[in-house]
Amino acid sequence: MAEELNSHPINRRNLLRLSGYSLGGMLVGGSVLTLAESLAGKATEPLNQKVEELLLKPQTPVPEFPVSAIEPNALIINTYDFTPNINLNEFRLVVDGEVNNPLSLDMSMIQTMPRKSMVIRHVCVEGWAAIVQWGGVPLRELIQLAQPKPGVKYAYFISADRYYESWDLASCLHPQTMLAYEKNGVPLPIENGAPLRLASPIKLGYKLSKWVVQVTLVSKLLPRRGFWEDQSYEWFAGL
C-alpha cells in the first residue's frame, strides 16, 4: 500500500518535500537574509552609483510631456513631518559655501531671474509617479551667479522644516533642475514646498526638497548626506 502511494511521482512525499524546500527557502530568505540587507546594499550600491553617474547625460534634457498629460491628483503630498510656517516677506534664499559671491535673495529678486517651465514625470521611491508642470529659476543660474570656487563638487540643500539633502554638482547644473515656485500653472502651494522647492526629472522624489532656504556649495561631502540617505537610501538616486 505504501509503495503504491509513493510510486506516483506526484505523491504526498514529493509534495511535502517541495513545500518544505519552498517554505524553508523563504524562511531563510525572509528572516536571515533580511538581517543582511545593509550588507547587500553596501556590496552593490557603489557599483550602481557608478553606473548611474555614467548614464547621466549632464546637459541633455529628458523628454517632456504635453500639458494635456498632467496628472494633478497623482502628485501625493508626502510630507514626512510637518509643514513649516514661512513668512514670505522675510524669506531669503541663501546661496553660500565655497563661492566668491554669496547670495541672499528675496522672492521678487528670484522672480526677475530667467524663468523656465517644464512638464516632467515626478517619481517617488515608493513606486508612484505623476506628470507635473513646474515653473521656476534654473538652479544653474543661481549657482553661476554665486561664482563657485574651483573644486566645488556638491551642493547641500537645507529646508525650513530641517529636511536636508545633498546633490552632485552635475545634476544641479542639468538644464531641467530648478528651484520651482509654480506648479501646474498656479503659484506653488505651501504643502508642495512654497516658496521654493527643488524640481528635476533626473532624481527620485526624496531628493527634491521642499521649502528650500539655503544652498551651500562644497568640495567635500560631510558624513551626513541627506535625511533619507542617512537612513540607507541611495544618495545619487538618479532616474
Added chain:
Amino acid sequence: MNSPESTQVANLQDSKEKKPRSLQAFPAKVFHWVNIISLTLMLMSGLQIYNANPVFGGREGWHIPQFFLLGGWLAGGRHWHFAAMWVFSLNLLWYGVYVLVTQRWQHRFVGKNDVKALQAGKNPKRKIYAWHRIVYTSIIPILLLALFTGLGMYKPAQFPWIVECFGDWFALRVVHFASVPLVIGFAIAHSLLSLKVGGERLVNSMLWDEML
C-alpha cells in the same frame, strides 16, 4: 595497502563501471540553480518594495505579510533588489549566449515537433512532454519582460523609450508586477510537470546529480 597489482585491478573495474552521464548538461544545472536563488531574491525583495506603495497595493491594496518578504523595509528591499538584479541578469545573459553558441534551442526547447504532438499525436506521454517543454521555454520571455520593465522603472529618465513601450507609468508597473503571479504559477506548473514527465529521476538530474 595499495600494491601495484591491486591498483591495476581497481583501474580495470573503474573503466568497466563508468558513472552514468547526467541527463542535464552541467551549465544548464548551474544556470538553473543560480536562477532559482536569484529569482527568489528578486521576487521577495520586489514584494517588499511593492508593500511600500501608497497607491497601487501595499499600503493601499493587498498588503503582503512579512513572511514572504526580504529586506524588512523599503530601503532594505531596494538593497536586495538592486544587488540580486546583477546576479539574475548576468546569469540570464551568459545562459542566453550558451544556448545560442551550443544551439541548444534546436533540441532542448519547444519546437515544431511538440506542437505537432499536441495537435495530432496519440501518445499521452508525448503530449505531456510537449507541455513540459512549452512551459519551461515560456519562462524565458517572462523573465526578460520582468527585466525590461524593471529597467524602465529603475531609469525612466535615461530610458524613456521603455516606459513609452507600455504607454504610461501605471501600465509599466502593472506589467512588472504581473511577473509575480506569472513566475509563481510557472514554478508550480514546472515542478509538477517535471515530476509527471520524468519523476524523481528527472528532478534529481537537474537539481542534485553531480552537483554535490
